[in-house]
Amino acid sequence: MSSGTSDVLVIGGGVIGLVTAWRAAQRGLATAVVDPEPGGGAARVAAGMLAAVTELHYGEETLLALNLESARRYPGFAAEVTELTGHDLGYRRCGTLQVALDADDRAHLRELHALQERCGLESEWLSGRECRRLEPMLSPVVRGGLRVDGDHQIDPRRLAAALVVACERSGVVFHRAWAERLDVVRGRAAGVTTADGTELRAGQVVLAAGSLSGRLAGVPEALLPPVRPVKGQVLRLAVPRAYAPFLSRTVRAIVRGGHVYLVPRENGELVVGATSEELGWDTTVTAGGVYELLRDAHELVPGITELPLTETRAGLRPGSPDNAPLLGPSGLEGLVLATGHYRNGVLLTPVTGDVLARLLADGELPEEARPFTPQRFGAVLQEQSV
Numbered sequence: 450m451s452s453g454t455s456d457v458l459v460i461g462g463g464v465i466g467l468v469t470a471w472r473a474a475q476r477g478l479a480t481a482v483v484d485p486e487p488g489g490g491a492a493r494v495a496a497g498m499l500a501a502v503t504e505l506h507y508g509e510e511t512l513l514a515l516n517l518e519s520a521r522r523y524p525g526f527a528a529e530v531t532e533l534t535g536h537d538l539g540y541r542r543c544g545t546l547q548v549a550l551d552a553d554d555r556a557h558l559r560e561l562h563a564l565q566e567r568c569g570l571e572s573e574w575l576s577g578r579e580c581r582r583l584e585p586m587l588s589p590v591v592r593g594g595l596r597v598d599g600d601h602q603i604d605p606r607r608l609a610a611a612l613v614v615a616c617e618r619s620g621v622v623f624h625r626a627w628a629e630r631l632d633v634v635r636g637r638a639a640g641v642t643t644a645d646g647t648e649l650r651a652g653q654v655v656l657a658a659g660s661l662s663g664r665l666a667g668v669p670e671a672l673l674p675p676v677r678p679v680k681g682q683v684l685r686l687a688v689p690r691a692y693a694p695f696l697s698r699t700v701r702a703i704v705r706g707g708h709v710y711l712v713p714r715e716n717g718e719l720v721v722g723a724t725s726e727e728l729g730w731d732t733t734v735t736a737g738g739v740y741e742l743l744r745d746a747h748e749l750v751p752g753i754t755e756l757p758l759t760e761t762r763a764g765l766r767p768g769s770p771d772n773a774p775l776l777g778p779s780g781l782e783g784l785v786l787a788t789g790h791y792r793n794g795v796l797l798t799p800v801t802g803d804v805l806a807r808l809l810a811d812g813e814l815p816e817e818a819r820p821f822t823p824q825r826f827g828a829v830l831q832e833q834s835v
């Protein structure tokens with residue numbers, strides 16, 4: 450059964466697939482998305498920190514450049530989405546405070562500060578007292594922190610819902626189905642077959658299926674993106690109006706060597722995350738996961754245990770071997786990758802849409818995406834594997 454041909458078919462309707470489809474459609478390409486539930490995916494769970502500076506890890510300096518570029522595009526991107534859709538994205542330019550709890554945590558944070566400074570990033574060291582002046586709900590035991598005014602936040606659920614509307618307004622067609630298999634015809638990606646046997650055909654196919662990207666049937670074994678699921682458990686609490694403002698900015702913390710973050714939204718939601726677990730496809734919310742998050746958040750902000758706990762959820766980050774995304778030609782003609790965004794999918798949404806649309810429309814991968822081609826993992830198509 451055949452149903453429709455497009456210039457571009459995007460597999461995956463999470464924020465990365467949606468932004469790619471929207472931007473491709475804006476460039477005049479007839480574009481379709483295949484996903485049983487567009488607007489779902491890891492963004493349903495993510496906190497939405499736009500944290501190029503405070504999410505920096507050793508050895509990720511190349512990724513930092515892409516993260517900063519996407520952060521730079523965020524104001525224009527958010528304004529454009531809101532203007533087109535009328536949706537408020539919960540984009541808050543509130544800054545971030547990154548704090549340390551005990552002496553070891555403070556030593557660790559000092560090292561992170563030195564790394565941030567070596568990378569030329571704006572980050573100011575504060576005493577514990579100065580941290581509490583900014584955020585009075587912080588525990589008296591906080592030993593010091595970093596004020597990073599450039600790390601902001603967005604509500605990923607609102608972003609995903611708005612991108613669905615942006616796609617619809619731009620003429621993107623949605624096929625609400627599972628892409629069961631990539632179809633390869635004469636050595637070229639030709640489309641997908643969905644779970645009900647429908648064949649969707651396209652000139653170019655984009656694999657943007659998050660953590661599922663690494664196991665789509667039909668992709669030649671040697672070219673399957675090395676993407677794996679990394680579980681994150683996240684809590685949502687509600688700050689009653691009488692308690693507001695509970696926190697005025699995102700607070701990230703190192704708590705006895707572990708990491709926790711608290712993301713306060715303007716509507717009173719407080720997101721607390723996240724565990725990081727290599728447990729395959731498991732998305733169970735566990736007592737241990739909830740306990741650890743609440744324990745660390747409580748040490749940091751004791752008043753948190755007064756708040757109603759409204760939601761517990763686990764999602765799967767699409768992890769890659771170097772923690773950076775795979776953007777660009779897959780090695781199979783007609784198949785392009787936009788996956789492996791790991792901890793930075795929401796942050797990297799604007800730049801991913803831009804570079805993918807340019808590649809799909811003009812055949813050229815922009816400079817800023819070139820360090821992130823899938824070929825860096827040595828994917829080479831052997832003739833016999835097609």
Ligand code: GLY
Nearest residue numbers: 681722723792793
């Ligand atoms: N970027 C936050 C997380 O992955 O938990």
